[in-house]
Amino acid sequence: MARAPNNKEIAALLGAIADALEIKAEDAFRARAFRSGARRVETAPVDVATTVLEGKLDSLPGIGTRMGNVIADYVKTGASPQLEEARAGIPAGVFELLMIQGVGTKTASRLFNELEIVDVDGLEAAAKSGRLRQLPGMGPKKVQRFQEEIARLHERRGTFRLGDALPEMARLLGGLEGATGVTAISPAGPVRRGAATVRGIDIVLAATDANAVAHALGTLAATTETTAELVRGETAGGIPVTLHLATPEDFAVTLLRQSGSAAHLARLESIASEQGIDFGAAGPLRRGAAAVRVATEAELYEVLGLQFVAAELREDRGEVEAARAGRLPRLVELGDLRGDLHAHTRWSDGAHTIAEMAAAARRLGHDYLVISDHSQSLTVAQGLTPERLREQRLEVEAVDAEFADLRLFQGTETDILTRGGLDFEDAELAELDWVTASVHTAFQQSREAMTARMLTAIRNPWADSIGHPTGRLLNAREGYELDTDAVFAAAAETGTAMEINAMPDRLDLSDELARRAVEMGVDIVINTDAHAAEQLGLLPYGVVTARRAGITHEQVVNTRDVEALREWRRARMAKAGL
DNA sequence: GCCGTTTTCGGCCCGACTGTTTTCAGTCG
Structure with missing residues (x-):
């Protein structure tokens, strides 16, 4: 590991050891110690790697000498002999079973020990054959749920979150741009379009020498294939990489072709053919025998009689028609955002003060930042009681006074309780500058119950916005069941904003739901939900999601300056009768 | 494995929810 692992990664290690110990079921208390250690590390108010290396274990309750050594080994070498030891004797596929929602260590252990199931495929077969029902406590609903979860697992196999692919893309671009013979380089493919999950990284290069490019890639990733047109490889994290080579003359058209999507390109092709232009599979566009040369993508769209279409919009969701009619809006940009309305601190489960x-x-x-820690119901995150909320206000005000050019506001990310109530009294909410309301519990409620719960929260006059409205975790958890149209209709009526949560493991609202929301007249906020200082830098993921939704800066509340933000809130409250 | 001592062992233990139960086990945030 090039850099020291962060708390989340250390917590994942301790959790993985706990998993292995629980599956072995030899010493429940030892397993529990690792489990609680993982939890403590995840919410530790300090950088655990540093703390352990400095020998300051005293400041980490629940972490003793032995677990301290586990962490130290991991920090120093990036590997963990203790994890290997704990896992010894259990097939790797058994740990894969834990990725299925509803399968914990107890179930995984029984599947392995009693049914000799060693991987997800084995579980799928046992579910199908009915053999799974032999296990006591394994009823029809569980079997059905497992099957649904396995189907989802198959779907996301080979997909990677944008948050994992984009940093790799940036690293590759940096390493390749100086390679011999490379005169132009650009991101392409679904990463360029900002898709929430992708199957690979595509880069287009104007380059003369495929072998030189392959050599350069070899220093950055494992190279697997080299031809005159492309170089393939794979990152250390297993993400497939494709470098598409073009001549300098054909760079723009190659970039367009390799940026996709297939559906968008198909629309362009048919427009081109109306004009007697052959899009072709490679090389320049042709009109009859003559090559149609374009220096940029913008020129290419112009030739086709279209406005330039931003890469994020190229999904055939009406952008071609809009470009033809000259109706494409100027999409929101990172530079339009003036602040972040959702961030956590050590007061609840954040890492920093x-x-x-x-x-x-x-x-x-930023012009402003809203401190929005969790509320008391979320005990696992050390949510704030009304008393602690009042105490926190003093600190927010004190820090605010120290910053001449940043306004610090006190907000909350209050839980939406199971019946839709918020986790503070009205009088307490009235003291706050911004209220984000989010669901963190009872995800399994029925669609009707969850929708009613959400509508109640939206109609609460104190709620300024709804945080991560669907609760999805990319490649990990589906969002809860929800009638999103009913939710958006209510939000449009009350003026409650819907969040595009920029955390790369959420991107919630999704691009498609965000598009639907603004179509229905809902205002959007783009926030990071940062739990550490560096995560405040994740706003671009939210912006790219908003751009995919065709959203403009007017539709995003936090493109406003402090005064206009206050005005937006006053207007919303007035509408709510406050 | 951690902790706190009645000082080197013995106790440790979230709560809500779900599905499978008929009083509870397992998962999860």
């Missing part, structure tokens, strides 16, 4: 978060927001050039 209010002052550290404020300093990071200032470095990003």
Whole structure:
């Protein structure tokens, strides 16, 4: 590991050891110690790697000498002999079973020990054959749920989150741009379009020498194939990489072709053919025998009689028609955002202090930052009681006074309770500058119950916005069942904003739901939900999602400056009768 | 494995929810 693992990664290690120990079921208390250690590390108010290396274990309750050594080994070498030891004797596929929602270590252990199931495929077969029902406690609903979950697992096999692919893309671009003979380089494919999950990384290069490019890629990733037109490889994290080579003359058209999507390109092709232009599979566009040369993608769209279509829009969701009619809007850009309305601190489950978060927001050039820690019902995140909320206000005000050019506001990310109530009294909410309301519990409620719960929250006059409205975790958990149209209709009526949560493991609202929301007249907020200072820098993921939804800066509440933001809120409250 | 001692062992233990039960086991945030 090039850099020291962060708390989340260390927590994942301790959790993985706990998994292995629980599956072995030899010493439940030892397993529990690792489990609680993982939890403590995840919510530790300090950088655990540093703390352990400095020998300051005393400041980490639940982490003793032995677990300290586990962490130290991992931090120093990037590997964990203790994890290997704990896993010894259990097939790797058994741990894959834990990725299925509803399968914990107890079930995985029984599947392995009693049914000799060693991987997801084995579980699928046992579910299908009915053999699974032999296990006591394994009723029809569980079997059906497992089958649904396995189907989802198959779907996302080979897909990677944008949050994992984009940093790799940036690293590759940096390493390739100086390679011999490379005169132009650009991101392409679904990563360029900002898709929430992708199957690979595509890059287009104007380059003369495929072998030189392959050599350069070899220093950055494992190269697997080289031809005159492309070089393939795979990153250390297993993400397939394709480098598409073009001549300098054909760079723009190759970039367009390799940026996709297939559906968007098919629409362009048919427009081109109306004009007697052959799109072709490679090389320049042709009109009859003559090559149609274009220097940029913008020129290419112009030749076709279209406005330039931003890469994020190229999904054939009406953008071609809009481009033809000259109706494409100017999409929201990162530079339009003036602040972040959703961030956590050590007061609940964040890693940094209010002052550290404020300093990071200032470095990003934000005009304002809302401190929005969890509310008391979320005990696992050390949510704030009304008393602690009042105490926190003093600290927010004190830190705010230290920053001349950043306004610090106190908000909350209040839980939406199971019946839709918020986790603070009206009088307490009235003291806050911004209220985000989010669902964190009882995800399994029926569609009707969840929709009613959400509508109640939206109609609460104190709720300014709904955080991560569907609760999805990319490649990990489906969102809860929800009638999103009913939710958006209510939000449009009350003026409650819907969040595009920029956390790369959420991107919630999705691009498609965000598009639907603005069509229905809902205002959008783009927030990071940062739990650490560096995560305040994740706003671009939210912006790209908003752009895919065709959203403009007017539709995003936090493109407003402090005064206009206050005005937006006053207007919303007035409408709510406050 | 951690902790706190009645100081080197013995106790440790989230709560809501679901599905399968008929009083509870397992999962999960």
